[in-house]
Amino acid sequence: MPLDDALTARMAEPGFWAAYLFEDDADEDDADGDDAESLRAEFGLGDELALVLDLDITGESFELALIAPGLAEPAELGWDDQAHFHPHVMRWAELDLLARALALHDPQMRHPGPVLALLARFVVLDEQDDLDTITPLMDAAFRMLRPGPRDGVRAETRDWFELRDLRGTGLSWTAGPDGHPAVEQIHADSAARPLYSLRTPDSADFPFTAWAALLDRAGQLLATATADPSLDDPAVRAALKRCTATRGYAHLTPLAEALRAAGVAQPVLLRALDEPVSRAESCWAVEVLAGLPQGSLVKRWFGRSPLSTARSWELSLTLAIEGRAAEHSRVLTSDLAGALKEAGLGGAEIAGGSSRQAADGTYVDVSTTVDVLVRDDLARGVSLISELLRRHDAAATAELRHTSPPYDRIALL
Structure with missing residues (x-):
């Protein structure tokens, strides 16, 4: 198993x-x-x-x-x-x-x-x-x-x-x-x-x-699943032709009935027609039965993917934290991640930071780097980031850049 x-x-x-x-x-x-x-x-x-x-x-x-x-x-x-x-x-x-x-x-x-x-x-x-x-x-x-x-x-x-x-x-x-x-x-x-x-x-x-x-x-x-000669039965071929059309999922029951009448007994494919967990399960089963290329019927039944026009931007937000409370960057990043997620715009997480050695030999945290993902609407994402930085009194010293060359800086609003 x-x-x-x-x-x-x-x-x-x-x-x-x-x-x-x-x-x-x-x-x-x-x-x-x-x-x-x-x-x-x-x-x-x-x-x-x-x-x-x-x-x-x-x-x-x-x-x-x-x-x-x-x-x-x-x-x-x-x-x-x-x-x-x-x-x-x-x-x-x-x-x-x-x-x-x-x-x-x-x-x-x-x-x-x-x-x-x-x-x-x-x-x-x-x-x-x-x-x-x-x-x-x-x-x-x-x-x-x-x-x-x-x-x-x-x-x-x-x-x-x-x-x-x-x-x-x-x-x-x-x-x-x-x-x-x-x-x-x-x-x-x-x-x-x-x-x-x-x-x-x-x-x-x-x-x-x-x-x-x-x-x-x-x-x-x-x-092997498509080698059954019963698949050449005229009633099966006619039913498959209806199912491979744009709205072919409306004709699954007649196809299952035609397959049984012709003696096709592939239980997994029949179940995908009779009791599918999803339309996608029926779709690949019809593709196999009809001998279609992988995915060709998926395009026909489901149309354009929303991801085909999706865009995302990977950004790096640098927060100046010297002299700030220890939890400042953690709280700010948590609030930013929550705000971006709630708005459906992406997310944020701490990626690292930098420090300097003080005169007494101790190390002082200077900055925190936050990885930010913005989806679909960069201007709206930057506006949200800017608003949250102002709320945490961090906008004046923060820096936002693209993480891909040429690493352009993005003006905070």
Whole structure:
């Protein structure tokens, strides 16, 4: 079983996803070193091929490995923490393929669901990725597993997108020495969002051949699901044609009835038509049955992703704190983070600071640096930041800049 009882129960607790996703409001108990907590999920596709996810909730570290024939032990693919992470393991299309295959292989792994929610942190996005095909599946995965808004882009989806979006950073997929796809970043030293991956062309650590075998196995499982000759039944083809239209989700019941009448008995795909957790679950099932390219029907059923026009700005706010109360910058940053979040404009967190040595040899704190994220409306975000700085009597000495070259200074209002 890929999700054992301990992990399944833990995922249902309110604090789990906040801790797993490194959210600022994560339950402090999840980081309590006296109660070390480690969990594991194994996502197997048969033929001795499986992904293994080790979750160290206490240490806030998550590692992904691959089990495959010929490997003496699980091969490390990547890891994610808040220090020396290497999370860029796979492309979106690869994760979607694996999630579909896992759903067909193990009915417990409904898609979109736990596979996307747990493993999306190991995706890297580039120019070839289409947010119209991605956003509805990510939203559906989190709606299945975590209470929250039923409409609009989920906060988890937006956060994930901004962390894993490396479009415009010179990302390039090329064939490595063994012919398998590898990723590199042109001008990596100056990229605004660097690539951190073991899957580079010169890597001796990434298990390229075993990874290719895993993807081949996933493709075989999907091919098997669509090899049933009953799918060529005229009534089935007619029903599929109606379902693959723009509002084809209104015709799912006739499709399920036609499939049963023709003798098609793929239980996972039929369940996705009869009792879907989300429209996105029915959508990928129809795509598979109709032999459509991955994501093509998602665009048709769901339309334009709100993230396709989304923008965000990473800023650095420097606060002068010499002579201030010890808690000044902490309180100010907490208020700023709360105000930005409440306004739907982003967030803020302390990133570091500077100090100087006084004449008596002691060190005096001089400044605090705050990382600020502003979404969609920079002018409104700067206005809110300015207002809060004035409220804390910090506007005259604060400095706000972009974190990307040329690091332009932003005038506070």
